[in-house]
Amino acid sequence: MARYEHIAGELRDAIVRGDYPIGAQLPTEAELASRFNAARGTVRQAVAVLVAEGLVGTRQGARRIVLGSERSQSxxxxxxxxxxxxxxxxxxxxxxxxxxxxxxxxxxxxxxxxxxxxxxxxxxxxxxxxxxxxxxxxxxxxxxxxxxxxxxxxxxxxxxxxxxxxxxxxxxxxxxxxxxxxxxxxxxxxxxxxxxxxxxxxxxxxxxxxxxxxxxxxxxxxAGSVTFSIRNSTTANSLVRRAGD
Amino acid sequence: MARYEHIAGELRDAIVRGDYPIGAQLPTEAELASRFNAARGTVRQAVAVLVAEGLVGTRQGARRIVLGSERSQSxxxxxxxxxxxxxxxxxxxxxxxxxxxxxxxxxxxxxxxxxxxxxxxxxxxxxxxxxxxxxxxxxxxxxxxxxxxxxxxxxxxxxxxxxxxxxxxxxxxxxxxxxxxxxxxxxxxxxxxxxxxxxxxxxxxxxxxxxxxxxxxxxxxxAGSVTFSIRNSTTANSLVRRAGD
DNA sequence: TAAAGCAACTTGTACAAACAAGCGAGACCA
DNA sequence: TGGTCTCGCTTGTTTGTACAAGTTGCTTTA
Missing domain, CATH: 3.40.1410.10 (Chorismate lyase-like)
Known part of the structure; x- marks a missing residue:
């Protein structure tokens, strides 16, 4: 497994476990880099995975925040x-x-x-x-x-x-x-x-x-048997609404 | 606008325009880097945008291919x-x-x-x-x-x-x-x-x-008024199917 | 007191370099 | 003929550095 995937997994587990509850701030990239002994770029790649999953929200200048704590499916x-x-x-x-x-x-x-x-x-x-x-x-x-x-x-x-x-x-x-x-x-x-x-x-x-x-x-x-679930944000999404057929 | 966003836009336009039809191969990262006079990392970031949009498919070792040519909504x-x-x-x-x-x-x-x-x-x-x-x-x-x-x-x-x-x-x-x-x-x-x-x-x-x-x-x-549209792949997705309620 | 501005902190962008890993095609061999 | 192997190409991963840009809280100022 790639280094960034391992770090992403650790962070995801921590979020699911409740170490970082919803609304809480994630450690800074520098902090994570030193904790996992990795370069900042690698940490960024790891966090990007969680952002893509919709578990973490991010914006320039501010600390990252936890948005959800449910593990999503592959x-x-x-x-x-x-x-x-x-x-x-x-x-x-x-x-x-x-x-x-x-x-x-x-x-x-x-x-x-x-x-x-x-x-x-x-x-x-x-x-x-x-x-x-x-x-x-x-x-x-x-x-x-x-x-x-x-x-x-x-x-x-x-x-x-x-x-x-x-x-x-x-x-x-x-x-x-x-x-x-x-x-x-x-x-x-x-x-x-x-x-x-x-x-x-x-x-x-x-x-x-x-x-x-x-x-x-x-x-x-x-009806009632299955529900589709989607997480998205202003940046990066793959859901589109279309008129009629 | 960021450099990678500009490159992503150019590529997206080229795809929408039909320069790279569905199923066609995209130029290599090296080719694009020299064409746009950018570092490989920047080109990768640009292509990642298109991959996230579902317009381009990518796998290690093989050239990237065009999957779709419709511009999706923000x-x-x-x-x-x-x-x-x-x-x-x-x-x-x-x-x-x-x-x-x-x-x-x-x-x-x-x-x-x-x-x-x-x-x-x-x-x-x-x-x-x-x-x-x-x-x-x-x-x-x-x-x-x-x-x-x-x-x-x-x-x-x-x-x-x-x-x-x-x-x-x-x-x-x-x-x-x-x-x-x-x-x-x-x-x-x-x-x-x-x-x-x-x-x-x-x-x-x-x-x-x-x-x-x-x-x-x-x-x-x-029913019939609106349709949700989603593109995804084996890697990176945000759609989940759930049982019952 | 409230607005403006500054300063430290944090994330975003870009570049460069090196190695790992998967793919595909041609060469080679049985 | 058919399978295997190797080699070059291409994308994936990681590190390091530098600067840009946005946020936040504190300080200063009117």
Missing amino acids: FAELHSFAQWARSVGHQAGGLVLDSHRRPSTPSEAVRLAITPGEEVLVVVRLRRLDGEPVLVERTVYASWIAPAVEKLDPACESVTQELYEAVGLVFAYGEHLIDAVAAGAEDARLLGVRRGSPLLRQRRTTTSQEGRPVECSDDRYR | FAELHSFAQWARSVGHQAGGLVLDSHRRPSTPSEAVRLAITPGEEVLVVVRLRRLDGEPVLVERTVYASWIAPAVEKLDPACESVTQELYEAVGLVFAYGEHLIDAVAAGAEDARLLGVRRGSPLLRQRRTTTSQEGRPVECSDDRYR
């Missing part, structure tokens, strides 16, 4: 439903309901950076959390990854992990659009809710390490 | 409904429907870091976008800022901006919980939708520059 947990579930102490399940190939629509072609009409693989999965159905996933895979996806166990828990182990594919980058929609007939039946009841929708496009789009998906969470 | 737009609306070419409106003081509930006291039972100011606002009602805001303000809030024009467009001009308050940090809920009777009436129809809910707590909680709010968007 992206791996975010992206892999199963791994996220495990990390927060829940049991994830999955089941493929449908899987077939068809030509891509124009909008899918754009999102997956393929030629319109090129064949894609469509997979519908129902995901459970502690046995309860909470999520309907409708995923469109680019054809170059389709064979590997079709070989997966229909009840496979973590698609992300299986694909990594099978072909070394890493889901590295994601773009997400989040809004609310009414449950359609199929959504309602699968999730055990009434038609028209509220669902949290997450449309995402996932890209490999090399920048190649892998999949785009329409995920619908039953 | 946090000011995120947080101030009116300013965000203006920046995307829409007209925002607001109207205070109710405003009264009452003792804080225990959970509000925790979120605002005040003593339970201490008086707070509750304001209900209906927000419009191009004349259409799209958002019901139920905001709880800590008592120390309440007088300034009560002095605001009920039809005030941007609360954030007015408070900044009036008392120099800056909304610097925010924590957000996003999920979907069914419209209650009041929500439905105000937004002109049916009871039980889906709403996108954003619960947020806002903190001043100094780390002092200012307000917490329950904002409900009419």
